[in-house]
Amino acid sequence: MATHASEIELRGAGGEPVDLPRTIASHGVADLPPNRIDEDAWTLELTLPIDRRPPRAVRVSPGRRGFAKIEVLGRAPGKGERRRLTAAPSASERRASGSRYERTFTMR
Numbered sequence: 001m002a003t004h005a006s007e008i009e010l011r012g013a014g015g016e017p018v019d020l021p022r023t024i025a026s027h028g029v030a031d032l033p034p035n036r037i038d039e040d041a042w043t044l045e046l047t048l049p050i051d052r053r054p055p056r057a058v059r060v061s062p063g064r065r066g067f068a069k070i071e072v073l074g075r076a077p078g079k080g081e082r083r084r085l086t087a088a089p090s091a092s093e094r095r096a097s098g099s100r101y102e103r104t105f106t107m108r
Helices: 020-026 079-086 091-097 100-105
Strands: 003-009 036-038 043-050 053-062 067-073
Touching: 003 079, 020 053, 043 079, 053 079, 067 079
Parallel strands: none
Antiparallel strands: 003 067, 036 043, 043 053, 053 067
């Protein structure tokens, strides 16, 4: 399966560094189906909704120091999809959506 990778910086709400394996292991929602956790490689595979487009399967894994690598599985994502998958949700999106991305990746 083809993958297309980007990175996101791992920072908590107060700007503090975030440990990806610890976050993956400590979030109860991360290991609920259809998500998959590989504790040997510390990766998380999940499907994320993207606005009005079909959802996309992604793999989150440790990247370079202070970053997580986000791989979009399957066909190459368009520029808008790639930007949306690696962008932090806006304040209004956090209040309104309660999206899986928000519940999984908000580090508080």
